[in-house]
Amino acid sequence: MIDRNPWSRCSVRPSVAAMMMLCGWLLSPVPGQTVWRVDYAGGPGVHFTDLPPAVLAAQAGDTIMCTATVTPVPPGWVGYQAPVIDKPIRLVGLTVQTGSSVGSTTRARIDGVIEVKNIPAGQVCVVANLQCATFFAPTTTQGYHVHDCSGTVVLDGLDLFNPGLANQRFRIERCANVLIQGGYFTLAGSGVEVVDAAVNIQRSFGFIGSGWPVSGSLLATTTFPMLKLLRSTATVSDCTLRGHPGGSGPVVFGDSHPAVSLEQSTLNIGPYATLSPGSIFTAPPGYYAANPVNCLVRRDPRSVIPYQVVIPGLQVIHEPIHSTSTTYSVVADEPYTVWVDGPDSGFALLGLDQLLPAPAATPFGELWLDPFRFTPVAILPLAAITGEGTWNDICPAAAPIDVPFVFQSLTLAPDGTIGITLPSPFTVGWEYFRIP
Numbered sequence: 001m002i003d004r005n006p007w008s009r010c011s012v013r014p015s016v017a018a019m020m021m022l023c024g025w026l027l028s029p030v031p032g033q034t035v036w037r038v039d040y041a042g043g044p045g046v047h048f049t050d051l052p053p054a055v056l057a058a059q060a061g062d063t064i065m066c067t068a069t070v071t072p073v074p075p076g077w078v079g080y081q082a083p084v085i086d087k088p089i090r091l092v093g094l095t096v097q098t099g100s101s102v103g104s105t106t107r108a109r110i111d112g113v114i115e116v117k118n119i120p121a122g123q124v125c126v127v128a129n130l131q132c133a134t135f136f137a138p139t140t141t142q143g144y145h146v147h148d149c150s151g152t153v154v155l156d157g158l159d160l161f162n163p164g165l166a167n168q169r170f171r172i173e174r175c176a177n178v179l180i181q182g183g184y185f186t187l188a189g190s191g192v193e194v195v196d197a198a199v200n201i202q203r204s205f206g207f208i209g210s211g212w213p214v215s216g217s218l219l220a221t222t223t224f225p226m227l228k229l230l231r232s233t234a235t236v237s238d239c240t241l242r243g244h245p246g247g248s249g250p251v252v253f254g255d256s257h258p259a260v261s262l263e264q265s266t267l268n269i270g271p272y273a274t275l276s277p278g279s280i281f282t283a284p285p286g287y288y289a290a291n292p293v294n295c296l297v298r299r300d301p302r303s304v305i306p307y308q309v310v311i312p313g314l315q316v317i318h319e320p321i322h323s324t325s326t327t328y329s330v331v332a333d334e335p336y337t338v339w340v341d342g343p344d345s346g347f348a349l350l351g352l353d354q355l356l357p358a359p360a361a362t363p364f365g366e367l368w369l370d371p372f373r374f375t376p377v378a379i380l381p382l383a384a385i386t387g388e389g390t391w392n393d394i395c396p397a398a399a400p401i402d403v404p405f406v407f408q409s410l411t412l413a414p415d416g417t418i419g420i421t422l423p424s425p426f427t428v429g430w431e432y433f434r435i436p
Contacts, residue, residue, distance in 0.1 A: 034062045035402075040077060041069045051110075055083040055091075060123065063090040063402040066108040066130070082112030082132070088123035088151060090402040093130040094430040105157055105329045105429025107131045113143050113169055121150035121176070122357045126404050128427045131159040143169040152177040152357055154404050156427045157329060162188045172197045177358065179425050180204055182328055191224040194232040194265075201227075202424060203328050204239040225257045225288070229265035236260075237270030237422050238325040238339070243277045243286075260287040262295040270321045270422055271302040271341035289314045302341060302386070320387070323422040324350070324409045331429045333397035340380055340389045340421060343413035348380040348389050348421070355404040355425050365420035368406045382411075399428045 038054045039046045048054040054064050066080060085091065093108030107129045114132070119125045132142040143160055146153050153175060160183075162168040168187060172178050173195040183204040185192070192206065206226045226241040227234065244257040259275040260267060267287060269275065275286035286305035289295040292313035299305075300321040322342045330336045340348040351369050359366035380389030407424040 036064045038064060038066045039069055040074060051080045051083040055085055058089045060088050066093045068095045068108050079109035079111035082110050082114045084115045085125060086118045088119055088125045090126040092128045092402050105129050105331055107159060111140060113141055113145050116146045116153055117148050119149040119151035119153060123151040124357050124404060126154045126427060128156040129429060133161040141167040141169055145169060145171050146175055146178055147173045149175040154425055155180045157182045157429055160185045162186060172199055181426055191226045191228055193228050194234060195230045196232060198233045201236045201239055202325055206241045225259060225261045227260045229262045231264045233266045235268040235270060236273040237323045238272045240274040258285055258288040262289040263291055264294045266296045268321060269299040269303045270323045271300050274304040277307050285309045322411050322419055324407050324424045326407060326424050326426055329429045330395050330426050331431050332395055332399050333431055335394050338391045338407050340409045342382050342387050342411035344387045345384045346382045346411055346413045348382055348409040348411050349376050350378045350380055350391055350409045352377050352407050355406040364418050367420055368423040369408050395428060401428045401430055
């Protein structure tokens with residue numbers, strides 16, 4: 001398997017075209033109209049000390065910067081109260097702290113379930129760099145609930161950590177486009193539930209049942225896979241999803257479950273997506289369909305499924321799924337890498353721009369870059385066997401951290417076939433060691 005760690009095999013070689021494009025980030029108008037600052041400690045320039053009133057005050061297109069300072073937290077404080085977001089705003093968290101390494105961003109802590117709903121068509125809502133954790137608030141339900149959104153919702157750099165309690169929720173329902181990028185989810189009780197929605201999961205890690213007992217509490221019995229689809233379409237690329245391993249305790253118990261379950265749904269398994277059951281000996285396969293004839297699986301040959309059986313009646317199409325992906329976090333003033341996995345011995349035209357509110361339909365696939373502003377940053381030759389190309393750069397220190405960007409590539413196969421890769425949307429994370 002190819003090493004996907006950019007720091008182990010890549011040097012940073014910025015190009016002139018790339019730097020021109022990155023400078024365009026800073027010169028183009030930022031969609032947000034007003035920037036609201038939230039900090040529990042208050043102080044100069046701070047508008048609110050908690051999130052709900054800030055969301056109430058914000059208008060469509062505004063940005064909320066949710067920070068946590070180095071001052072001691074108030075007594076009993078476990079995080080900002082989770083807001084209900086019903087407008088296309090940008091909520092970005094960051095913490096002024098030190099001690100981490102290159103490639104990781106700071107996050108603000110949230111107490112409760114962040115709800116995003118009713119985002120209208122043609123609009124984008126961004127929730128980035130936040131952490132929900134039952135470890136900090138063991139009596140309060142934690143997580144994310146996105147529902148009834150005709151527009152696009154970007155969930156970037158989110159954490160959901162559950163050490164084994166039942167009070168956790170991650171549900172997406174009745175949504176046109178939910179893009180989950182750079183997430184880290186340690187779940188118990190239930191996995192990610194997707195109902196009547198379309199989701200794209202990239203550069204994320206999801207685990208079920210890997211927790212430990214909390215003093216005075218019981219572990220949750222896990223009855224779900226990592227990702228459960230009902231009448232939905234999910235695309236997973238360059239990420240790892242692991243099902244419940246099963247066991248008799250004390251940390252993990254109950255029946256084992258696959259990484260993904262489908263019912264009346266379509267699952268697209270892109271390059272370097274790993275769907276791992278809890279155990280290759282006793283667990284169900286990496287994916288499972290309860291009613292196979294109503295489901296479809298498309299699988300790229302570069303995906304990794306350690307254990308998978310033939311499911312009678314389930315249509316499985318083995319075909320290349322071209323993708324563009326970035327490092328786990330694109331951080332201001334730090335190096336990052338972009339990978340393109342396309343046709344063997346072909347070429348990729350790598351583009352970068354702000355994310356469109358909805359993809360533009362083309363004869364070659366969905367384009368999340370503005371076709372009238374498409375500016376290539378590199379032409380990449382793709383390897384003969386793996387179809388992979390890489391590009392490296394340094395994110396500008398002044399890059400806006402509230403704007404949803406996207407890398408995407410046009411590909412050209414040796415036989416002249418033109419294609420479009422899966423998109424790689426992202427927001428720029430704020431670095432450790434500096435005070436914004």
